[in-house]
Amino acid sequence: MTKKQKPWSLSSESVTFVGLFALIIVCFLFFVPKVTSTLFPFKREMILHNFMTTVQREKTIQPQFFWEFREFYSPGYYTVNKNGLTQNQIQIAEDSIGISMAKAPNTDIFLIFTSPHLQSLEALVTTNSLNSAITTQKFQKSRVLLSENNEEVFSDINGSTYILFLKPVSEMQTANGFFDYKDIDKSLVEGKYWLDITKLDGK
Amino acid sequence: MKKYEFLSFLFIFLISAISIFDFFINTGRPVTFDGPTHMTDIAGYSQALLSGDFPVYWLGTFGNYGMPVGFYSHQLPLTIAGLVNILLQNPVLTYSLFFFLGIFLTNYVFYIFLRIYFSRLASLAGITLLTFSAYRITNIYIRGDLPETFSGIFLGLILIGTYYSIAKNKSWAYFLIAFSYFCLTITHPMMLVTYSLLIFPYLFFVLLVRNGIEKIKDIRANITRQSLKQVILFFLAVFLGVGMGMYFIMPLLLETKYLYFGLEKNHLSPQYLSIQNFIGENWYYFYHSDIFTRGQFIQIGIIEALAVIIGFIVLIHAIIKKGIRALFTLSGVTLVSVMLVVFFTSTLAKPLYQHILFLTGVQFPWRFLSLFLFLPPILVTSFFQRIKNMLPIILFVFFVACIRFPQLYGKDYATYPVESYYVTKYNLFPILMNPIWTGKSEDYPVESTKIGIINGTGKVMSMNIHNSSRIYTITAQTPLRIVDYTFYFPGWHVYVDGKVTPIEFQDPSYRGVITYAVPAGQHTIQVVLQDTSVRKLAKLLSTICIGFFVLFFIFRKKLFSYLRIGNT
Numbered sequence: 147m148t149k150k151q152k153p154w155s156l157s158s159e160s161v162t163f164v165g166l167f168a169l170i171i172v173c174f175l176f177f178v179p180k181v182t183s184t185l186f187p188f189k190r191e192m193i194l195h196n197f198m199t200t201v202q203r204e205k206t207i208q209p210q211f212f213w214e215f216r217e218f219y220s221p222g223y224y225t226v227n228k229n230g231l232t233q234n235q236i237q238i239a240e241d242s243i244g245i246s247m248a249k250a251p252n253t254d255i256f257l258i259f260t261s262p263h264l265q266s267l268e269a270l271v272t273t274n275s276l277n278s279a280i281t282t283q284k285f286q287k288s289r290v291l292l293s294e295n296n297e298e299v300f301s302d303i304n305g306s307t308y309i310l311f312l313k314p315v316s317e318m319q320t321a322n323g324f325f326d327y328k329d330i331d332k333s334l335v336e337g338k339y340w341l342d343i344t345k346l347d348g349k
Numbered sequence: 350m351k352k353y354e355f356l357s358f359l360f361i362f363l364i365s366a367i368s369i370f371d372f373f374i375n376t377g378r379p380v381t382f383d384g385p386t387h388m389t390d391i392a393g394y395s396q397a398l399l400s401g402d403f404p405v406y407w408l409g410t411f412g413n414y415g416m417p418v419g420f421y422s423h424q425l426p427l428t429i430a431g432l433v434n435i436l437l438q439n440p441v442l443t444y445s446l447f448f449f450l451g452i453f454l455t456n457y458v459f460y461i462f463l464r465i466y467f468s469r470l471a472s473l474a475g476i477t478l479l480t481f482s483a484y485r486i487t488n489i490y491i492r493g494d495l496p497e498t499f500s501g502i503f504l505g506l507i508l509i510g511t512y513y514s515i516a517k518n519k520s521w522a523y524f525l526i527a528f529s530y531f532c533l534t535i536t537h538p539m540m541l542v543t544y545s546l547l548i549f550p551y552l553f554f555v556l557l558v559r560n561g562i563e564k565i566k567d568i569r570a571n572i573t574r575q576s577l578k579q580v581i582l583f584f585l586a587v588f589l590g591v592g593m594g595m596y597f598i599m600p601l602l603l604e605t606k607y608l609y610f611g612l613e614k615n616h617l618s619p620q621y622l623s624i625q626n627f628i629g630e631n632w633y634y635f636y637h638s639d640i641f642t643r644g645q646f647i648q649i650g651i652i653e654a655l656a657v658i659i660g661f662i663v664l665i666h667a668i669i670k671k672g673i674r675a676l677f678t679l680s681g682v683t684l685v686s687v688m689l690v691v692f693f694t695s696t697l698a699k700p701l702y703q704h705i706l707f708l709t710g711v712q713f714p715w716r717f718l719s720l721f722l723f724l725p726p727i728l729v730t731s732f733f734q735r736i737k738n739m740l741p742i743i744l745f746v747f748f749v750a751c752i753r754f755p756q757l758y759g760k761d762y763a764t765y766p767v768e769s770y771y772v773t774k775y776n777l778f779p780i781l782m783n784p785i786w787t788g789k790s791e792d793y794p795v796e797s798t799k800i801g802i803i804n805g806t807g808k809v810m811s812m813n814i815h816n817s818s819r820i821y822t823i824t825a826q827t828p829l830r831i832v833d834y835t836f837y838f839p840g841w842h843v844y845v846d847g848k849v850t851p852i853e854f855q856d857p858s859y860r861g862v863i864t865y866a867v868p869a870g871q872h873t874i875q876v877v878l879q880d881t882s883v884r885k886l887a888k889l890l891s892t893i894c895i896g897f898f899v900l901f902f903i904f905r906k907k908l909f910s911y912l913r914i915g916n917t
Contacts, residue, residue, distance in 0.1 A: 162470055162739040163356045167363070169747055174367050177754030180374065214634050217760065223376040224763040260376075323380065323641025323761065330791075 180221040190263065193219045194307075194346070198291055198299070207297050207311050209321035216344065222261025226324050228334055230254050239267050243345045244306075247280055253341070254334075257324065263347045268322070270338040276312040279341050305348025313340045357469055361460055364480045365453035369489060371759050372445040379759025380642050381493025386777040388440040390422050391447075392770035394431025395440075400816035404596060405431070407838075407878050409816040412776035412783070412790040414836045414862060420604060421782065423496035424535040424597050426451070440770040444495060451499035452489075456480055458505030459723065465512055466679055467734045474742045475730030481753035482722040483630070483650030490759050491643045497719050500540040503533040504723065507548055514586075515555040515579050520909040523586040524902055530590025531898075535597045539711050543720045546689040547682075552583060554682040565674045578914050589901075592894035599887035607839060610781040617702050617709040622647065622694040626715070628654055632756050643760045647715045649725075652749060656725035657687055659732065683727045690721045786854060787836050787861030796834045803864065805829035810871075818877040825869045833863040833876045840884065844875040 176182055182189045197215045201207055225235060239258040240246055242265045247253060252272040259266035271279045276296040285302050292299035296312040315327070318340035325331040371379070378384060393408035397419070400409075405428060406419035426447060434443040456476050463472035479485070488494045506529040514522035533540055556576055557568045591598070605611040625631075630651040636644020649657075664684055667675035675681065692698055694714045702708050711717065733742055776783055776790045783790065799814050800821055807825035819833065835841065837854035843865045844850065853864045863876065880888065901908060 158739055159353060159470065162742065163353070163360070165739075165743045166360060166473070166746060169743060170360075170363060170367065170750065173747065173750035173754055174370075177750055178367070178370065178757050179755055180371060180758050184374070210635050221375060222762070224761060226763055320640065321635070324763075 179218055183218055184221055184262070190219055201292050201299055205292065205294055207292070207299070207309065209313065209317045212309070212311075212342075213321040216259060216264060216266060219346070220261040220263035222259055222264065224324070225258045225260065226256060228256055228325060228331055230256060231258065236267075239265060243267060243343060245280065245343060247343070253279070254338075257322075259344075264344060266342060266344040268343075269341045270315075270335060271312070271341050272338060274312070274339055276310060276341070279312055279339075280310065280343065282310065307346040307348075309342070309344040309346070311342050313342075315340055353469055357460065357473055358457065360473055361456050361476055361480075362453060364477060365449065365456050367754075368452055368480050368485070368757060369445070369449050371490070371757055372448065375759065375762040377762040377764035378441045378444075379490065379493075380761040380763070381491060381759070382642055382645070383495075384444065384493025387427075387493065387495045388444045389770050389773055389777055390418060390427050391430045391434050391443050392440040393418060394427045395434040396771065397816040398428070398431050399435060400818075402816050404428070406600070406840075406884075407817040409835075410772040412836070413774050413793050413795065414790070414834050415817075416776055416778075416782065416790075416836065417604075417608075417784070417838045418778075418782075420600050421608075421610075421778075423499070423537055425532055426496055426499045426536055439767065448489065448495055448498060451495065451502065452480065452485075455498065455501030455505065458502055458509070459726070462505050462508045462512070463727070463730050465509070467730045470739060470742050471730045471733035471736075474733045474745050475726035477746050477749050478652060478656070478729050479723065479726040481749050481757075482653060482725070483648050483753070484718045484722045486753060486756050487645065487647065490757070491645050496537045497540070500533060500537040500544075500719070501723070503529040503536065504540070504544045504547070504720075507533070507544070508551060510586075511548065511552050511583070512555055514583060515552070515576075516559045518579075518914065520905050520914070523582055524898070524905070526583065526586040527590040527593070527898055530587050531593040534591050534594030538594075538598055538601065539716065540719060541591070542708065542711055543717050546693070546717065546720055547686045547723065550682050550685050550689075552580075554677065554679070556580065558677045562674055562677055565672065565677075568677065575914060578912060582912075582914065589894055589898055593891055593898060595894065596884075596888045596891040599890070600881075600884055603883045604839065604881070607784050608782055609785055612785065613781075614706065615703075615709045616712055618713050619699075619702075620647075620713045620715055621696045621699070622715050626694075627691070630752065634760065641761065647718065649718065649721060650752075652752060653721075653725035656728045656732075657684070660684055660687075660725075660728040663732070678731075680728055680731045683724050683731075687721070687724050690717045690724070693717045694721075784836055784838050784861055790836075793862070799834050801832045801834065803830040803832050803859075805869075807867075818875065821874045821876075822872070823867060823874060824871050825867055828869050829867045831865055831867055831874075832859055833865075835863050835876070836861050837863050838878070840878050840881045842877055842879055844877070845872050847873075847875075 174181065175185065183193060193215065197211070197219070200211060225231065235258060236255050247255070247267070247269070253269050255267060255269040257266070257268035273279050276298065282298060285300070285308065287300045288303045289301040298310045299308070301307050315335045315338055319325070319327045322340070325335055327335055378388065389411065390408070393411050394405050396410065397405040397408060404419065404424060406417055407415060408418040409415045411418055430443050430447045433446070434440055437443050456479060459479060460472055460476045463475055485498070488498050507526055510522040510525035510529060513519040514526060533544070556579070557571055559571050562568060610616070626648050629648070631646050631648060633639070633644025633646055636646055639645055660680055661684060664675065664681060694717050698714065702714070729745070733745070774791050774795060780789055799819055800809055800812060805825060805827040807823055807827070807829045810822040810824055813820040823829070837852060841852060841863055842849060843852055843863070845867055850865050854861055856864055867874065
C-alpha cells in the first residue's frame, strides 16, 4: 500500500494539531473554574463539601470564604444598588429564595446574587440579632449544620440548603467591596449590620 | 502547508477566545481596576463621534460637567471601539470584544514574527505561553487594561518591520514600522518606552547578524554603508510614525499642565519589584486592600521564570561550546532584554527614574512587564525548535493549561444600567485628572440642562447641545450672567452674536465652570471647544507627517532606488 492509499495515515504534525486542539478543549472544560462548576455537578459538590466542612470545623462563616464560595459554587452576577433595590427586584429574589423580608423595618436590601443553583439577598439592618431580622422558624429544617449566634446553616426537607448570617459592618468590609466604607458610603453603613440570606437549590 | 497555517490560525483563535471566555459567559461586568473607566470612555467616545468630534478631545457627560478625557486616554482603541459601540449600544460587550480582538491580533502578529525564525509548532508553544502568561491574565481579570493589551499588536508589527527592512531589505517594511509607531503612539505612548527595550536590541541584532552568522567575523561583513542608510531610514520611520501621532502626544505633553496631574513633575509610583515577584506563582482572591477586585500581585509567573533560567543556562552552555557568536541569536537578544526589564523594574533603576523624567511616564516600574510577557515565549519557542519530537510541545501546553486555566475568571460580575456608562457624576480617573481650577466632580450639583441664568431676567428660547459645542438663542430683558454647566478647559470659547465674549471660570460659586455675560436683547450664543495654538500646531505636524507618509509611499520605488536601498 502506498502512502496515498492510507486514509488514516496522519503526519506527525497533523497528529500534534489534533492532540493540541483536543487537549486545549479538555483542559478548558476541566480547569477553567467557572466553566467546570457550571457544567459538572461533581465540581459543585466538591466546593460545597469543602465549604460545609470548613464551616462546621470553624463553627463560623468567614465572610471572605463565603464570598469566594458563592461565586465559584454557582457562577452568577450581582445586582447592586447601595441606596436600595427596587421593589420589583426584591420581589423576584424573595420568591426565588422563598422568604419575605421586604416589609421588615429598617431593612435596606442592596444586593441580589443570581445564579442557576444559588440565590442570595443581602441587606443592611439596624438590629443586631438574626432572629429579629428574619424568622427562621417557618423553614422545615431537616439537618442543621451550624447554629451559632447570628449564623445558621441548614437543609430543609426539599433538600435546599440555607446559609443565613448577620455580621457587623467591620466584617462585611473584608469581603463586600461594593461600598466605600471610609468615605462616600460611610453614612449608609454606619451603625448597621450585614444580613445575608443564601439558598442553594436542592439536588 | 497552507492547511497547517490555517490550523495554526484556528488554534491561536481558540486559545485567545479561551483566555477571555469568562467575559462572555457571565452577565454584567467583572470588577477590575480600569475596566469600568474604559467602558465609560467607549460610551463617551461614541457620543463624541456621533456629535462629529474627531479626534475626540472632550467627553461632555463624563465627570458631571465634562472632562478633557481625549487628551490623556487611548485614542486608537477608544475611537474604533466608540464607532463599534454606536452600532452595539453596549459598552460592556464592546469592551469585551475589543479585549478579545487585542489578545487575538497580538498573538497572531507575534506568531508571524516567531515564524520568521522558528517552526510552526514551536511557535505555537510560545504563543500558548504568551496567551496565558501571568501578566496577561493580570491585565485581563485584575487590572482590566484594554489599551496595554491592544498595544501588543504593534510591538509584533514593529519587530516584523524591523526584520524585513534590515535583513530582507524590503522597502514596505519601513512603512510598516512608521504605521505601527503611529498606532502605538495613539494607543499607549508609555509603551514607546517599555517596548524600546526589545525593539532597539533587536534592531542591532538584525543589523549585525541579518540572516545568521557562522563565524564572529561575519558580523563585521554585515556592517556596510548600506547598514547606516538602513538605520537612518529605520529611525526616520520611527520619527515619522511618532510625528503622525503628534495631534495626540503634543497636547498630552503640553496641556496636561492644566490638570492636577500636570502639577506633579514625577509621576512614578515607586512600586518596585523584588525577588518574590520574580519567583513562584501567587494568585489571590482577596489581597491586602484589594477586596473588591481580585488581589493584584504583580508577578512574572513560575513558567516564565523557569523559561528565563533555562534560557540563561542554555546560552551559557552555547557560549562555552561555540564561543561568543552564540550570543548573537534571538535568544541572546531576548535575554539581554530580560536583563533590561529586570533592571528597570527593580530599585537598581531608582536613580534613573529620579533623573530621567520621561521614564516616570510609565507610572509603575512593573509596567515594563508589558514587554516582559513577550520574552519567555521567544525563549520557549527557541527551546522547542531544537526538539524534533512533538510530545514535549503537547506536554508543555498541558503544563501551561494546568497552571494558568484555573486563573481565567473575573470576580464579582455585576449588572449596571447602560445609562451609567454614558453619564457619570464622578471622574472615574482620579481627581488628579480634573482641571486645576475645579473641585471634585461629584461635589457639583447634577444639572438637567447645560445652561442656567445666574443673574438678570431672560429666557432661553432654544438650545442645541452637542458633545463639545452648544448653540442657544436667548431673549434677555436685562443684562444676564449665564452659566454653562461645563468645566472650563483651554480652548472653550463663547461667542455672543459671533463676537468673542470673555469666560469667567473662577467665580467661587461656580468654581471652574464656564460663566459669561450677555447684554439685554435677543442673542445667539455659541459655546464651543476649539483648538488652542498647541493643538493647532500638533494637528499641523500630524498632517505634515501623514502627508510625507503618503507621498513616500506613492513614490517609494523612485525614492528607494535613488537611495539604492530596499526592494519594493
